[in-house]
Amino acid sequence: MKLKPYATYPFSSRPLEPFIRSIMASTQTPSLTSDIDDLLCSDSPRQQQNGDGESDSLSIEAAPNGNGYISPGRYLSGESRIERAWAHWTKLGRPKRIAAPMVDNSELPFRLLCRKYGANAAYTPMLHSRIFTESEKYRSEEFTTCKEDRPLFVQFCANDPDILLEAARRVEPHCDYVDINLGCPQRIARRGNYGAFLMDNLPLVKSLVEKLSSNLNVPVSCKIRLFHKIEDTLSYARMLEEAGCSLLAVHGRTRDEKDQKKVRANWAAIRAVKNALKIPVLANGNIRHLEDVESCLEETGCDGVLSADSLLENPALFAGFRKAEWVVGSEESHRDGELDQADILVEYLKLCERYPVPWRMIRAHTHKMLGEWFRIHPQVREELNAQSRLSFEFLYEIVDKLRALGGRIPLYMRDAHEVKVSENGLGT
Numbered sequence: 001m002k003l004k005p006y007a008t009y010p011f012s013s014r015p016l017e018p019f020i021r022s023i024m025a026s027t028q029t030p031s032l033t034s035d036i037d038d039l040l041c042s043d044s045p046r047q048q049q050n051g052d053g054e055s056d057s058l059s060i061e062a063a064p065n066g067n068g069y070i071s072p073g074r075y076l077s078g079e080s081r082i083e084r085a086w087a088h089w090t091k092l093g094r095p096k097r098i099a100a101p102m103v104d105n106s107e108l109p110f111r112l113l114c115r116k117y118g119a120n121a122a123y124t125p126m127l128h129s130r131i132f133t134e135s136e137k138y139r140s141e142e143f144t145t146c147k148e149d150r151p152l153f154v155q156f157c158a159n160d161p162d163i164l165l166e167a168a169r170r171v172e173p174h175c176d177y178v179d180i181n182l183g184c185p186q187r188i189a190r191r192g193n194y195g196a197f198l199m200d201n202l203p204l205v206k207s208l209v210e211k212l213s214s215n216l217n218v219p220v221s222c223k224i225r226l227f228h229k230i231e232d233t234l235s236y237a238r239m240l241e242e243a244g245c246s247l248l249a250v251h252g253r254t255r256d257e258k259d260q261k262k263v264r265a266n267w268a269a270i271r272a273v274k275n276a277l278k279i280p281v282l283a284n285g286n287i288r289h290l291e292d293v294e295s296c297l298e299e300t301g302c303d304g305v306l307s308a309d310s311l312l313e314n315p316a317l318f319a320g321f322r323k324a325e326w327v328v329g330s331e332e333s334h335r336d337g338e339l340d341q342a343d344i345l346v347e348y349l350k351l352c353e354r355y356p357v358p359w360r361m362i363r364a365h366t367h368k369m370l371g372e373w374f375r376i377h378p379q380v381r382e383e384l385n386a387q388s389r390l391s392f393e394f395l396y397e398i399v400d401k402l403r404a405l406g407g408r409i410p411l412y413m414r415d416a417h418e419v420k421v422s423e424n425g426l427g428t
C-alpha cells in the first residue's frame with residue numbers, strides 16, 4: 001500500500017466530540033519542586049483529584065477511535081522518510097518557539113497560555129504508556145486537549161513497543177507527533193527502565209521507534225540527552241533517524257547533568273547533531289528570554305527551540321517579555337511591558353476554569369508565577385500553603401491581596417521588540 005505523505009492527512013478536519021468530563025476537585029498538592037523525581041517520572045497513576053462537571057476540552061475517550069489508520073507495514077526508503085518528515089514540519093508552519101514537556105506543568109491551560117504568548121507548538125507532559133493503556137481515569141486526568149491546542153506533541157515514556165503503540169494509537173488523532181521520552185534522568189526512570197536509562201539499551205530504543213514509525217499515521221519524534229562522547233551522541237541520533245524518527249529534540253545536557261540551573265546546555269553538541277541529521281532538529285536548554293531563542297537558533301542551526309523551566313515563571317517569554325533579572329544592566333533599552341506575573345496567573349486561572357485540570361497543577365503554577373511576589377510578602381504564600389482545598393475564588397483573592405499590598409513586579413519588553421501576542425491562542 002502506498003502511503004500518503006503526512007502533509008495530506010486531514011488532521012484538523014477529523015471529527016472530535018466535545019468532552020463532557022470535568023476534572024475538578026480540591027486536594028493537597030505537592031509543591032512543584034519538592035520531589036522532582038516523583039513529578040517527572042511517576043510510575044503509578046495519581047490519586048483522582050477531580051469531580052464531574054463540564055468543560056470545553058476534548059476527550060480521547062469521546063473521540064472516534066478508528067480514524068482510518070493506514071498501517072504502513074513496511075519502511076519507506078530513507079529519502080522518502082526524510083521528505084515526509086519535512087513535508088509534515090512545513091505543513092505545521094515550521095514552529096520555532098516550543099513549550100517543552102513538563103510533568104504536571106505543560107497541561108492544556110498552560111499550553112494555551114504559552115501559545116497565546118508566542119509559543120507556536122507545545123508538548124504534553126510525559127505520559128506513562130502502560131498506565132495510559134490501562135487506566136481510563138489516568139487518561140482523562142492527564143491528557144486533555146482542544147482544537148486550539150495544535151501543533152501538539154504527545155509524549156510518552158515506554159520500554160515495551162507494543163504497549164507504546166497501544167498508547168500512541170489512542171492519542172494519534174489528536175496530535176501532530178507522538179514523542180518518546182528518552183531524556184528523563186531521574187531515579188524513578190532508572191527503576192522503571194525508561195527515559196534516559198534506555199541509553200543503555202539502544203536496541204530497545206530502536207524497536208520503540210520502529211514500532212511507532214511503521215504503524216502510526218502521525219510521525220514519531222524523540223527527545224534525547226547527550227552522551228558524554230559526541231561520537232556516541234551522533235551515532236545515537238543517526239540510529240533514531242534510521243529507525244523512523246521524524247523530528248529530534250536534543251536537550252544539550254548529559255543524563256548526569258540534572259541541575260539545569262548549574263550546568264549550561266551544550267549548544268555546540270546540539271549543533272553537531274543538527275549537522276549529522278537530515279530530519280528537523282530542535283534545541284533545548286538555556287532559553288531564558290527571546291534573545292536566547294535567536295542566539296540558540298543561530299549557534300545550533302536548529303529548526304526550533306524548546307523552553308521549560310523559564311516558561312514556568314514567565315509564560316510570556318516567547319512574546320518577548322522578560323523578568324527583571326534579565327533586564328539588569330540594560331535597563332535603558334527596556335520598558336515596563338504593562339504585564340506582570342499576577343496578570344498572567346489570572347489569565348491562566350481563567351483557562352483552568354474553562355479547561356479543568358487537577359488542582360495540584362494549578363497550585364504548582366501559582367507558586368511559580370507568583371514566586372517573586374511571595375518572596376516580598378511571604379505571609380500570603382503561607383496562606384496559600386495552609387489551604388488544603390483550593391478554589392478559584394481563593395486564588396483570585398490572593399492576587400487581589402498581593403496587588404493591594406503593593407510592590408508590583410512587571411515583565412519587561414525590549415524597546416526593539418514587538419509583542420507577539422496572538423488573539424486566537426495559536427501564537428504568531
Ligand SMILES: Cc1cc2nc3c(=O)[nH]c(=O)nc-3n(C[C@H](O)[C@H](O)[C@H](O)COP(=O)(O)O)c2cc1C
Nearest residue numbers: 100101102103125126181251260285286307308309
Ligand atoms: C517541572 C519540569 C518537568 C519536566 N518534565 C519533563 C517531561 O515530562 N518530559 C521531558 O522530556 N522533560 C521534562 N522536563 C525537562 C524539560 O523538558 C527540559 O528538557 C529541561 O528542563 C531543560 O530545558 P530548560 O533549560 O528550558 O528548563 C521537565 C522539566 C521541568 C522543569
